[in-house]
Amino acid sequence: MRVVVALGGNALLRRGEEMTADNQRANARIAAEALAPVAQEHETVITHGNGPQVGLLALQEAAYTAIDAYPLDVLVGETEGMIGYMIEQELGNLLPFEKPLATVLTMVEVDAADPAFQDPTKFIGPVYSKEDAERNAKDKGWSIKPDGDKWRRVVPSPAPKRIFQVRPIRWLLEKGAVVVAAGGGGIPTMYDAAQKLVGVECVIDKDYCSAMLAREIEADVFVVATDAEAVFLDWGTPEQRAVRRASPDMLDAYSFPAGSMGPKVQATQEFVRATGKRAVICALKDISAALQGEAGTTIDPEACELQTV
DSSP states (O other), X not given: OEEEEEEOGGGTSOTTOOOOHHHHHHHHHHHHHHHHHHHHHSEEEEEEOOHHHHHHHHHHHHTOOSSOXXXXXXXXXXXXXXXXXXXXXXXXXXXOTTSOEEEEOOEEEOOTTOGGGGSOOEEEEEEEOHHHHHHHHHHHOOEEEEETTEEEEEEOOOOOOEETTHHHHHHHHHTTOEEEEOGGGOEEXXXXXXXXXXXXXXXXXXHHHHHHHHHHTTOSEEEEEESSSSEEESTTSTTOEEEEEEOHHHHTTSOOOTTTHHHHHHHHHHHHHHXXXXXXXXXXXXXXXXXXXXXXXXXXXXXXXXEEO
């Protein structure tokens, strides 16, 4: 069975933790423990978030003003390499030596006409006072928005249009490799007026890109591993309950927060509708059980009723 597992940002840095290499290494080890049984049994591609890591690089660059800051596409490429290295090493400590591992720096095309470029919404980098944010916006051409009582830079989050490394990823899977790819939603690129591929100052949603990759490589199951045990209805109320199994259409009747569960539900719905296969949303520790339908939420085109627990 071919499986794509999209790791949430908590896979390498949990909420409230300091952004140290030791913390990220420890969390990569925890992720590897959950992923190793899957990788041992199935053809596996691992994708991951990179928000905290890109934010850390942006903070480091803000402290060094001798040169212009590196563009976002380069920062995403850097984090893909760093996170892929950690995941590879920790998985390699658990899997047989003969099991190959590979990280693929993954370029993803976006459309210059995507409406997201007219309304930047994705926060990146450090927080500023309003005055400092406005000065940066003027000097550097940033878009800025309030984030609580502070201000931050915002960038567009367009939809993925094409993943350039699909063929190499397929080749690696056919050779038995565990592949880490499309980290952080992939390195954002587009074609300019001269039809040359260039980097773009934007961030692609990791879950949507992972769902596209799962479709393109004909995965049998698409898994979104997060810090929630399942998709919950009436979350935060005494009536909250976990969805165990549902069809994509059944989930249309409910709304989920745009900043957390919403994109995950929508990405899994899109995968199931496009392929007729199933998707799973679950906690990282429950991946193996969720693949058996014993944990998490399974989005199944053949579900006859919405089941909750």
